[in-house]
Amino acid sequence: xxxxxxxxxxxxxxxxxxxxxxxxxxxxxxxxxxxxxxxxxxxxxxxxxxxxxxxxxxxxxxxxxxxxxxxxxxxxxxxxxxxxxxxxxxxxxxxxxxxxxxxxxxxxxxxxxxxxxxxxxxxxxxxxxxxxxxxxxxxxxxxxxxxxxxxxxxxxxxxxxxxxxxxxxxxxxxxxxxxxxxxxx
Numbered sequence: 001x002x003x004x005x006x007x008x009x010x011x012x013x014x015x016x017x018x019x020x021x022x023x024x025x026x027x028x029x030x031x032x033x034x035x036x037x038x039x040x041x042x043x044x045x046x047x048x049x050x051x052x053x054x055x056x057x058x059x060x061x062x063x064x065x066x067x068x069x070x071x072x073x074x075x076x077x078x079x080x081x082x083x084x085x086x087x088x089x090x091x092x093x094x095x096x097x098x099x100x101x102x103x104x105x106x107x108x109x110x111x112x113x114x115x116x117x118x119x120x121x122x123x124x125x126x127x128x129x130x131x132x133x134x135x136x137x138x139x140x141x142x143x144x145x146x147x148x149x150x151x152x153x154x155x156x157x158x159x160x161x162x163x164x165x166x167x168x169x170x171x172x173x174x175x176x177x178x179x180x181x182x183x184x185x
């Protein structure tokens with residue numbers, strides 16, 4: 001009877017020890033993964049926030065601030081893309097990178113709402129809705145180019161820049177996914 005009782009106590013003590021070790025290891029792993037990601041995200045999100053503020057101000061003030069806003073956005077996006085590609089943190093970095101791409105698409109959508117688009121769905125002299133601008137931004141970013149919406153003369157430089165960024169960032173995304181799958185095999 002005493003042997004069974006001591007065996008149960010030993011097993012319980014062993015399980016608690018394993019549980020504590022697992023919790024410590026899990027906490028350390030989470031801290032390691034999240035610290036680097038949080039630092040990069042904070043820098044990129046702060047930069048994106050500043051650039052959105054400049055974009056909103058420039059919609060009322062003039063074009064000069066839009067280029068400042070775009071420069072800040074580009075620096076943040078390239079910084080995050082470089083750090084993402086160099087990192088070994090697979091899924092968290094991938095999710096954050098896709099989120100950063102979404103912010104960039106929304107940014108270009110806002111630019112198209114300011115400068116306008118041409119197309120049958122947009123009455124002459126009106127600015128596009130957010131959904132139309134987002135649709136055009138995604139089509140432009142992925143270089144599909146359906147042709148149902150086209151940039152105005154004022155928004156053409158932005159569309160050209162978005163196409164180039166789309167090439168670069170999609171190549172980084174595909175390259176990182178291939179790298180991550182190669183490491184696991």
